[in-house]
Every structure is written in structure tokens, then in C-alpha cells.
Amino acid sequence: MTGEHMYDYVIVGGGSAGSVLAARLSEDPGVTVCLVEAGPADHDPNIRVPIDSPKLFRTHQDWDLDSHPEAGAEGRRVYLPRGRVLGGSGALNGMVYVRGARSDYDGWGQPGWSYEELLPYFLRSEDNERGASPFHGVGGPMAVSDARSRNPSALAFVDAAVEAGHRATDDFNGPDQEGFGLFQLTQRDGERVNSSIAFLRPALSRPNLTVETNVHVTRVVIEHGRARAVRGRRLEEEVEFPAAREVVLAAGAFGSPQLLMLSGVGDADELRALGLDVVLDQPEVGRNLQDHPHVWLGFAHPHPISLISARDPRNVEEYQAHRTGPLTSNGPESGGFVRSRPGLAAPDLQFQCLPVLLLDGGLTPPPGHGISFGASVLRPLSRGRLALASDQPTAKPRIVFDYFAEPADLDTAATGVRIGLEISRQSALKTYTQTPYAVPDSESDADVRAFVRRHVQSLHHPVGTCAMGAVVDAELRVRGVEGLRVADASVIPLLVSGNTNAPTVAIAEKAADLILGRPALPRASVAAA
Structure with a gap:
């Protein structure tokens, strides 16, 4: 040996x-x-x-896992x-x-693990291009930067959320998480x-x-x-x-x-x-396996700005010359944090917006230009489990998240879909959402919940x-x-x-x-x- x-x-x-x-x-x-x-x-x-x-994805640099059939997701296996x-x-x-x-x-x-005890370790690791503040560090190894892609549809999503009555924010890591804006990135x-x-x-x-x-x-x-x-x-x-x-x-x-x-x-x-x-x-x-169940809404549109055109020669030239443009996109460029109902101490839904149609957990190429956005249940009550499938070390484990085993999680996810549909109807976003691609059959409770089960994915x-x-x-x-x-x-x-x-x-x-x-x-x- x-x-x-x-x-x-x-x-x-x-x-x-x-x-x-x-x-x-x-x-x-x-x-x-x-x-x-x-x-x-x-x-x-x-x-x-x-x-x-x-x-x-699905290469030798990916463990290429899947959940086992999820009863709360119509028996689907979820790519991980x-x-x-x-x-x-x-x-x-x-x-x-x-x-x-x-x-x-x-x-x-x-x-030793309260917020005020752990915050110094966040700050020690961080090198935020905006500079130092009580909530941000500089000089650490991990670069944190503002987005350089700024896709028009991702920006329109933020504008539409504000139109729908949600607040705007420029920092999800400050004193208050709530609001919509562009994410900072580890770039x-x-x-x-x-x-x-x-x-x-x-x-x-x-x-x-x-x-x-x-x-x-x-x-x-x-x-x-x-x-x-x-x-x-x-x-x-x-x-x-x-x-x-x-x-x-x-x-x-x-x-x-x-x-x-x-x-x-x-x-x-x-x-x-x-x-x-x-x-x-x-x-x-x-045991105690937890994850953020996420449900994407999808809309097709004719505008040649989605990420399927990111590698057009002009965009490649821009990236090579300036390190800006669509090739810098992280995918979920914008998003937000909201409460599903009044009285909650903190947001329990996180929205993310991708300037592309996201299909099959990212494994199926989109048929054309589009936009995807949706919400995660931030504090799910459901618990899953990982177990061995075999005594062989190379055998993939049995993973079950047991999404929506607790009915309250399904309630919250359905509320997230409804909030997303309301945002989709705002004037700032209409040019990108006129052709529904992945939405509930109707806004009835039964159809929204069926859509949630049919489309829930892991947010990894x-x-x-x-x-x-x-x-x-x-x-x-x-x-x-x-x-x-x-x-x-x-x-x-x-x-x-x-x-x-x-x-x-x-x-x-x-x-x-x-x-x-x-x-x-x-x-x-x-x-x-």
C-alpha cells in the first residue's frame, strides 16, 4: 500500500x-x-x-447523483x-x-455559532469590491463582486417585482435580507x-x-x-x-x-x-437531510438576449477584451427574498431569475429564447435521508428529500408560484412573458399544487x-x-x-x-x- x-x-x-x-x-x-x-x-x-x-454536468467532474423517486414530486428522480x-x-x-x-x-x-459569532468568519474570507463595512470584508481570499452580465430580462424581473409592490435592495447580506435586486457573485x-x-x-x-x-x-x-x-x-x-x-x-x-x-x-x-x-x-x-425545493416558471420570448446566444462571436470578443457581457453570467443573475404571509420574522421564499429557459434541471437544451424565475421554500419542515445502497464505496447512496412531506411546505411553495405569476404580469416584464412555457394550467389551488409537484427541483x-x-x-x-x-x-x-x-x-x-x-x-x- x-x-x-x-x-x-x-x-x-x-x-x-x-x-x-x-x-x-x-x-x-x-x-x-x-x-x-x-x-x-x-x-x-x-x-x-x-x-x-x-x-x-454529467461528466467525470460531477458526482452525477439523483434522488430516489420522490413521492411529493410525482415519483420523479431529481438530478443532483x-x-x-x-x-x-x-x-x-x-x-x-x-x-x-x-x-x-x-x-x-x-x-459559538450565533450570527454575531459567525459573521467575523464571513468577513475574514471576503474581499468585496464595494469596500469594507460592518457587513462586508475586504482583503480576504474570496472575491465578491457585482454582476457584469446584467441581462435586460434579469433587470426587468427586478423592476417588475418592485411594480408588484415588493421593495428593492442592493445588498442581500446587509442588515435586512428582504427585497429584490441583483446578486453579488464569487467572481x-x-x-x-x-x-x-x-x-x-x-x-x-x-x-x-x-x-x-x-x-x-x-x-x-x-x-x-x-x-x-x-x-x-x-x-x-x-x-x-x-x-x-x-x-x-x-x-x-x-x-x-x-x-x-x-x-x-x-x-x-x-x-x-x-x-x-x-x-x-x-x-x-x-438523517435530517434538508434542501431548498425550488419551482421554476418559464416563458418563451423572441428577443435574442437569452443565454443561448451567450457565445455569439460579439459576446466572445467582449469577454476576451473586457471580461464583461453574457459569458460572465452566473445564471441566476437577479432575485429576491419575500415573506409568504404577514407576521413572519424573516422572508421564507427566495426568488431567482435566469435569463434562459431552464428545462429538466438544466439537462435539456432550451428550444429558443426565454426566461425562468421562481421561488424556493427557504425553511422547509420536511426532512429527508441519505442511506447506503451497498457496502461498495463507489456505489451511489440512496437520497430521498421527501419534498412536501409536511403540508406547510407545499403551501409555501404554492404561494411562491402565485407571487411569481403576479410578477410576470407587470408591465416591466411583459415583453418577456407573453408566451407561457411552464406555468400552471390555471391559478386554481389544485392546478398550482399539481404544478409545484410536477416541476419542483433541488436548488442544490x-x-x-x-x-x-x-x-x-x-x-x-x-x-x-x-x-x-x-x-x-x-x-x-x-x-x-x-x-x-x-x-x-x-x-x-x-x-x-x-x-x-x-x-x-x-x-x-x-x-x-
């Missing part, structure tokens, strides 16, 4: 969290760090050009792209920089910036950091109650990476619980049924499968196993109200301090609106 050099810390997964951890831990020259990634290095040019990231490359899902996501609401973090109820000079680009690449020259790519980790070696090593395969070669201090799982909300179970940490009866040895009976591993924000307070403690240590932590979106106990990439980076930032025993950053004191 090769690769048996001893490291202080071995990190599994080079995605949004793992790249941050590798960079931050290796800042200490007194420790050695090994980052193990299943996919290749992130040299594919489709990663850097924002509009091209969907070209990675996840990055299998350095940078992880940050290599193919929509680059939207949104943190969520203050109440999300305060609601976790975990010591610099019109190119994607993810955790690998921002954090890992500048650290690669450090002698105490080793990065191993194309290694499919098969298990964590746990002996006498302590994580000792990470074992995997590179092609047909078995490799092992011993850890003197800790193993840190950063394989995401699907990968981390799967690895725990393959390593003997999970529901004992289910592990034994698959012929796996039980190290720790922990039935909560893989899975969390919760190794939750703090259940699987890990507030310092992200796996309960019942020494020398093993989880530090990624799987530890989030309650889904945040927005996109999950920025929170995942902040979690990894704080995790690095916890692992190295550094003092927590001073609490931020900022007032809510």
Missing part, C-alpha cells in the same frame, strides 16, 4: 470547505496537512468562464450535480454570494472564484501541504475508538494516508455521511444488514446529514470517535435562508481555528434593520 507518509491532519474532500481548511491549517508551519480529493485538479477552462460551468474536482460544487454552482438571515444562525442553538474580473482558486492555489507552494487528487476515499480507518487514517483507491492502487492528530471529513452533505457509514459509524442494524462492521451505533448519520443546497448537536458537537467533533471531525454543509442543523456556499466557507474558516486551538474571532456587534 502506497502513500503511507504520516500527516498531522488529513482532509477528505477538496471542495468549498476542504480547500479552505487545507489553506488555513497549513498556515501553521508546525503542522503537516494532506488534502485528498476524488476528482482531478481544476484545470478545465469551463470552470473559470462563468457561463460554461453547466458543461461539467455535485462537483467532483478541486473546488467541489463551487466549480459548477451559480456563484451567488448570500449568507442567510441572522435568525438562521441564532436558531441553531449551538455555542473577480468576470471569472469564477471558488475555494480552490481563492484559498488553495495560493497555498500550494507550502512544503507542509500535500494535495492528492484522483483518490476515491473508501473509508476512515478507526481503531480502538480513534480515527487513524484515510484509505482509498487511485485507479487500481490502494492508498492510505495516516493522520497523527485528526481526520477531517469535508466531503459535503452527501459524501461525509456516506463515508461515516462506510467506516462503521451509523445505524448499527442497517450497517450489519449490508455486512459492514459497526464501530459506533449512531442512527442520526444521514443539501445540509444537515451530520448535524451539530446530533452527529457532531459544537466543535465539529464526531461524538463517540476521537480524532475525527466533520466540517462542511452537512453539520448545519437547520437550513439557512439562502445559498449555502458562503456559509460553508465560513464554517470551514471557523473549523480551522477550532482544530488549531486558535481563539475565536471577536464577536461582531451589528444591528438588524
Whole structure:
């Protein structure tokens, strides 16, 4: 067996969290760090050009997962792209920089993880082109920039939302999340910036950091109650990476619980049924799966401005010369946060608008120009589960979100559809919405709810499968196993109200301090609106 050099810390997964951890831990020259990634290095040019990231879907750089049949979605399987490359899902996501609401973090109820305790870690990571403020940082590795595409239909969507009575906002990460506007993006000079680009690449020259790519980790070696090593395969070669201090799982909300179970940490009866040895009976591993169910409305129009024309020669020339124009589009260029009903403490719906017809979760090319927009249920009550399908490490896990198992989620999603239809009727947007392509048959309650079930998709924000307070403690240590932590979106106990990439980076930032025993950053004191 090769690769048996001893490291202080071995990190599994080079995605949004793992790249941050590798960079931050290796800042200490007194420790050695090994980052193990299943996919290749992130040299594919489709990663850097924002509009091209969907070209990675269903390729070797995508874990290419699907949910199992969803009863709440008419038995459909929902496509779940996840990055299998350095940078992880940050290599193919929509680059939207949104943190969520203050109440999300305060609601976790975990010591050290309130909004004011975590905000300093958001600020430490951030390099916002607008400059520093109580809610934004500068000088950090992660670039945050204003959109450079500014598609006319995405701008019209914001104008229409304001026409419909919603407020406008220029910052979804300020004191108040509510309103409609353009998203800020993790881009610099019109190119994607993810955790690998921002954090890992500048650290690669450090002698105490080793990065191993194309290694499919098969298990964590746990002996006498302590994580000792990470074992995997590179092609047909078995490799092992011993850890003197800790193993840190950063394989995401699907990968981390799967690895725990393959390593003997999970529901004992289910592990034994698959012929796996039980190290720790922990039935909560893989449970508590949460996601933002999203429903897109679609409208065709004749205007040659949608993203299907992004690679017209004139646009390519503009991008090459100025790094502006449609090739910088992240997809969901604009959006907004609203309350589905009065009396809620914070918005419970997030709208996103794409200047293109989005079909089949992005897998089917659109037949012509169009626009798509719709809402996610931000704080769903329904809970899903990830479980092993086999004892084979390369077998894809069984994933069921159980969308709309709780009727209140369907109520909220239906309200989101109705709000979207109202926005579509406003004069600012009419030139783009005169030809309905994917809308309910009518606005009756039955037709709207049927449309929701027929069209619901994942917004690709899975969390919760190794939750703090259940699987890990507030310092992200796996309960019942020494020398093993989880530090990624799987530890989030309650889904945040927005996109999950920025929170995942902040979690990894704080995790690095916890692992190295550094003092927590001073609490931020900022007032809510």
C-alpha cells in the first residue's frame, strides 16, 4: 500500500470547505496537512468562464447523483450535480454570494455559532469590491463582486417585482435580507472564484501541504475508538494516508455521511444488514437531510438576449477584451427574498431569475429564447435521508428529500408560484412573458399544487446529514470517535435562508481555528434593520 507518509491532519474532500481548511491549517508551519480529493485538479477552462460551468454536468467532474423517486414530486428522480474536482460544487454552482438571515444562525442553538459569532468568519474570507463595512470584508481570499452580465430580462424581473409592490435592495447580506435586486457573485474580473482558486492555489507552494487528487476515499480507518487514517483507491492502487492528530471529513452533505457509514459509524442494524462492521451505533448519520425545493416558471420570448446566444462571436470578443457581457453570467443573475404571509420574522421564499429557459434541471437544451424565475421554500419542515445502497464505496447512496412531506411546505411553495405569476404580469416584464412555457394550467389551488409537484427541483443546497448537536458537537467533533471531525454543509442543523456556499466557507474558516486551538474571532456587534 502506497502513500503511507504520516500527516498531522488529513482532509477528505477538496471542495468549498476542504480547500479552505487545507489553506488555513497549513498556515501553521508546525503542522503537516494532506488534502485528498476524488476528482482531478481544476484545470478545465469551463470552470473559470462563468457561463460554461453547466458543461461539467454529467461528466467525470460531477458526482452525477439523483434522488430516489420522490413521492411529493410525482415519483420523479431529481438530478443532483455535485462537483467532483478541486473546488467541489463551487466549480459548477451559480456563484451567488448570500449568507442567510441572522435568525438562521441564532436558531441553531449551538455555542459559538450565533450570527454575531459567525459573521467575523464571513468577513475574514471576503474581499468585496464595494469596500469594507460592518457587513462586508475586504482583503480576504474570496472575491465578491457585482454582476457584469446584467441581462435586460434579469433587470426587468427586478423592476417588475418592485411594480408588484415588493421593495428593492442592493445588498442581500446587509442588515435586512428582504427585497429584490441583483446578486453579488464569487467572481473577480468576470471569472469564477471558488475555494480552490481563492484559498488553495495560493497555498500550494507550502512544503507542509500535500494535495492528492484522483483518490476515491473508501473509508476512515478507526481503531480502538480513534480515527487513524484515510484509505482509498487511485485507479487500481490502494492508498492510505495516516493522520497523527485528526481526520477531517469535508466531503459535503452527501459524501461525509456516506463515508461515516462506510467506516462503521451509523445505524448499527442497517450497517450489519449490508455486512459492514459497526464501530459506533449512531442512527442520526444521514438523517435530517434538508434542501431548498425550488419551482421554476418559464416563458418563451423572441428577443435574442437569452443565454443561448451567450457565445455569439460579439459576446466572445467582449469577454476576451473586457471580461464583461453574457459569458460572465452566473445564471441566476437577479432575485429576491419575500415573506409568504404577514407576521413572519424573516422572508421564507427566495426568488431567482435566469435569463434562459431552464428545462429538466438544466439537462435539456432550451428550444429558443426565454426566461425562468421562481421561488424556493427557504425553511422547509420536511426532512429527508441519505442511506447506503451497498457496502461498495463507489456505489451511489440512496437520497430521498421527501419534498412536501409536511403540508406547510407545499403551501409555501404554492404561494411562491402565485407571487411569481403576479410578477410576470407587470408591465416591466411583459415583453418577456407573453408566451407561457411552464406555468400552471390555471391559478386554481389544485392546478398550482399539481404544478409545484410536477416541476419542483433541488436548488442544490443539501445540509444537515451530520448535524451539530446530533452527529457532531459544537466543535465539529464526531461524538463517540476521537480524532475525527466533520466540517462542511452537512453539520448545519437547520437550513439557512439562502445559498449555502458562503456559509460553508465560513464554517470551514471557523473549523480551522477550532482544530488549531486558535481563539475565536471577536464577536461582531451589528444591528438588524
